[in-house]
Amino acid sequence: MSSGASSWSFREEDYKKIQAILTAFLRESTAKTSLIVDRTGQLVATVGENPAFDAVAFASLTAADFSANDQLAKMIGEPEFGSLFHQGERESMYLADVARRVILVVLFDNRTTLGMVKLRVKSTVGELSQVFNDMFTRGTAGTAQVETGFVGEAEDEIDKLFG
């Protein structure tokens, strides 16, 4: 059993790979923005039009939405819902599971259709899964750690902010 504090890291080269995959996806699907959120509610990456909303809160709600729906799936005898769709009048969002680790969120409007987004998401999820599986395998080999001096400085900031 591990403690609750095992970390994983996300490197510059991972970001570049993900950015390339998502940029191609946005071009092909004409969706507006795609975000990657991890299952604990943390925003990992944003590609495309910069969202006007609070992305940190958005990420936390996305993970909760996905987790709640996972439980609903189990109740009706499904192992999971691999994707979710929320339809709005002008803006809609499509969420898809990636490697059981992260969630791909696509924001789109009437410049494209749900069918087109779904079609393109399928291959994109495959490519992203590869990247994330590699990243998590590597993660268990060497745990992410902060550089020396970080802890002391962070403690000083905690005293200042919460003092």
Place this chain on the structure above:
Amino acid sequence: MSMINYASREINCKLVYYGPGLGGKTTNLEHVYTKVSPNARGKMISLATETERTLFFDFLPVDLGTIRGFKTRFHLYTVPGQVYYNASRKLILKGVDGVVFVADSQLERMEANIEAMQNLYDNMAQQGYDLTKTPFMVQYNKRDLPNAGSIAQLQESLNPGWPVEDPAKQKLTPDPYHEGEHLVFQKDGQWIERAPYFEAVAVTGEGVFDTLKAVSKLVIKALG
């Protein structure tokens, strides 16, 4: 599971406030929200019922600023305390880095406290986490109420401690927050470790930042 994002140069840590219903978890977050500078915190999200009971969670991101080039942020969550919301509680514990158990000091709430503490241990174990190895604090809230139990009584029931098997850790360790008390000590020939505790009156803010400061420091230490 804190995440270090080298691409956006961010570190995010998740702190969860746990405890029985109406114990003051949301009040803790509300106090932090009111007192921390608006530049250092994001929007507070509350998924609550019409009667203001937390239905799913409250969420408040707090920025510590940029440290050694990394934007460091704490994500503060509360869970719903009511017994029947256990499915929601389990989801919120996913990826937790630090836990604050907010206990209601009123003696008539003792049973609810014990039940919630047992539920915390169970849910952590189900997620594959060991609470005794996770940064963990107990906050005794509502100390101002006339029917509040004594700290000794509350500690005995809610924070009796766990056995220390590692010989390297079997040494008398003073409690840095309470003079004359110990976090690791011997009882009946057995070494015991207890979670640090704080007294609080969350409605007035008393003890809220002491608790948050202590747990966030433990989380940061675990990163180093």
